[in-house]
Amino acid sequence: GxxxxxxxxxxxxxxxxxxxxxxxxxxxxxxxxxxxxxxxxGLQLLTYxxxxxxxxxxxxxxxxxxxxxxxxSLRIADTQTGDSAIYFCAERGGGxxxxxxxxxxxxxxxxP
Amino acid sequence: KAGxxxxxxxxxxxRGQQVTLSCSPISGHRSVSWYxxxxxxxxxxxxxxxxxxxxxxxxxxGRFSGRQFSNSRSEMxxxxxxxxxxxxxxxxxxxxxxxxxEQYFGPGTRLTVT
Numbered sequence: 001g002x003x004x005x006x007x008x009x010x011x012x013x014x015x016x017x018x019x020x021x022x023x024x025x026x027x028x029x030x031x032x033x034x035x036x037x038x039x040x041x042g043l044q045l046l047t048y049x050x051x052x053x054x055x056x057x058x059x060x061x062x063x064x065x066x067x068x069x070x071x072x073s074l075r076i077a078d079t080q081t082g083d084s085a086i087y088f089c090a091e092r093g094g095g096x097x098x099x100x101x102x103x104x105x106x107x108x109x110x111x112p
Numbered sequence: 113k114a115g116x117x118x119x120x121x122x123x124x125x126x127r128g129q130q131v132t133l134s135c136s137p138i139s140g141h142r143s144v145s146w147y148x149x150x151x152x153x154x155x156x157x158x159x160x161x162x163x164x165x166x167x168x169x170x171x172x173x174g175r176f177s178g179r180q181f182s183n184s185r186s187e188m189x190x191x192x193x194x195x196x197x198x199x200x201x202x203x204x205x206x207x208x209x210x211x212x213x214e215q216y217f218g219p220g221t222r223l224t225v226t
Contacts (some may be wrong), residue, residue, distance in 0.1 A: 035217070042116075042202055043217040088155065097168045098145050098206050098213055102155035 004091055011109045018079045018089035020091035020106045022072040029091040032065065033100065034074045037086045046074070046087075076108075086108045114139065116205050116218035124224045130191040133221045137184050137205030144186040145169075145215065146178060149200040158201075161186055162208075190223075198225045 004024045010099075012018045024032070030051050035043040047073050049056045049063045056063045062075040074099055090100040117136045125131050137144050144159040157170040177189040181188035184205075191198055200222050204215040 031213075033215075042219040043204075045214060045216060048214065064219075091156075098143050098160055098204070098215055099157050099170075100145075100147075100155075100204075100215065101157070101169050102147075103145075104154055 004089060006087075006089060006103040006106045008104065008108070009107045011111060012079050014079060014081055016079055017064050018076040018083070018090075018106050018108055018110075020074045020076075020087050020108065022074075024070050024072065024089070024101075024103075024105045026091055026093055026101070027070065028094045031064075031090070031092045032072050032095050033090045034061075034063065034073055035088045035090060035102075037088065037105070039085075043088065063096050079108075079110050081110045084108055114215055116203055118201075118203050118218040118221050120221060121219065122222045123223075124226065125193050126226055127193055127195060129193050130189065130195060131223060132187055133188045133201055133203075133220060133223070135186045135188075135203030135205075137203075138216060141205040141207050141216075143183050143206040143208060143213070144180055144184065145204045145206070146186070146188050147202045147204065148172075149202060149220070150198075155202070159187065174220050193225045197223065199223060204226070 033048040060077045061084045064073045086105045088105045089103045117123045119134045131168040143162045159169040164180045175191045180186045200220045202220045203218045208212045
């Protein structure tokens with residue numbers, strides 16, 4: 001089945017690290033993505049990881065993938081108030097399709 | 113390069129009417145996907161087009177349809193609008209449908225059905 005779950009809310013203080021978690025169920029997922037959505041805006045692609053990787057780092061962002069547990073996380077180092085947004089993880093299955101299954105989204109609130 | 117553009121940005125329609133939304137992908141991208149975002153259901157896949165062919169379709173009624181033109185621009189149409197069709201409709205473009213394919217989203221069209 002297709003199901004992607006995330007915790008609904010995370011609150012951190014400015015300068016701390018944020019960790020947003022995601023679990024998925026489709027073991028055939030090839031790519032896993034993190035998107036950011038600010039109020040009234042579309043989705044901004046932050047980063048992605050291929051399913052045969054364990055970790056990917058991109059500046060302040062670190063993605064960890066535990067394929068055995070079907071668990072994905074996004075760590076944001078030195079979180080800033082501008083990072084306040086909703087974060088979505090998404091999985092893409094195998095084959096010639098770009099269909100994404102999105103998680104429920106995690107609202108990240110950064111306190112100054 | 114210009115990003116994904118969607119028109120119109122906001123739309124208000126009455127129940128029973130029909131609506132057409134437009135999406136222009138990033139130059140050179142041939143794949144366009146559509147998603148519906150609502151507070152209750154979250155982000156749900158509508159359909160996907162590649163080189164004018166529908167590659168995949170989500171679990172939506174036949175009132176929802178789409179097409180893609182030879183220049184990769186895409187339109188989606190919703191007929192006989194219902195109140196529950198009120199949503200943010202997002203379009204995403206990608207270079208292709210296999211291998212590494214980063215999808216970039218437009219700002220969306222906010223549809224309100226009264």
